Amino acid sequence: YSHTAEGAVAQRKLSAVLRRDNGELRILVLDGQFRRFPAILFHETTKESKKGRCTMSGDAELLNFIYQNSQMGVDTIRQLIGVVQDKDLKEHLKTQFQGYEEFHQAAKELLNEHGYDEKGLGIMEKARTYFMINLQTITDPSVSHIASMLITGSSMGIVEAIQKYRQYEDADPKIRDLMDKLRKFEEYNMEKLTQRNDQHNGERNRPALV
DSSP: OTTTTTHHHHHHHHHHHHHHHHHHEEEETTTTEEEEGGGTTTTSSOOOOOOOOOOOOHHHHHHHHHHHHHHHHHHHHHHHHOOOOOOHHHHHHHHHHHHHHHHHHHHHHHHTTTTTOOOOHHHHHHHHHHHHHHHHHHOOOOOHHHHOOOOHHHHHHHHHHHHHHHHHHTHHHHHHHHHHHHHHHHHHHHHHHHHHHHHHHHHOOOOOOO
């Protein structure tokens, strides 16, 4: 569909709409890739922290970042599992899905433990992500393209995690530890997907022996 004139126009319109989303945009479709902007660029804390001490709202914001980030991972991977045909990639996605679920549950438990409200992803943000994934996989459902999408998402997730870790340096150590574990989880996913992608491309480009 994207190779037709109508499809090209629709894709350009979708990208334009996503870029105009009042600073709330986390992901957009650009040059055939997912691009995630660091949340720190679009979000300010409700109350500034004083040196040597973190406000309770800062703890809540860091926890809700982890909660929303892992929820995005759960929703994205669940959708991709239904699209991917490659057995090895699907198995990796199932492992990644389980990891995001564990982070999501851990963040929820800490939020409840500290008496904070859970702030999940909004309906519009979920809808945007759903349609973007559909557009990306319809345009190119290949293993290498889906792996590249996930690698891009994980790499930007690492940047966001580092920024949040530094931003909330006085937060509860338990919360910061969970944030750091999420970063390491994203690094692991990116490494595994990069290896899988390189292996897949190598097999595809291997010259015939006869």
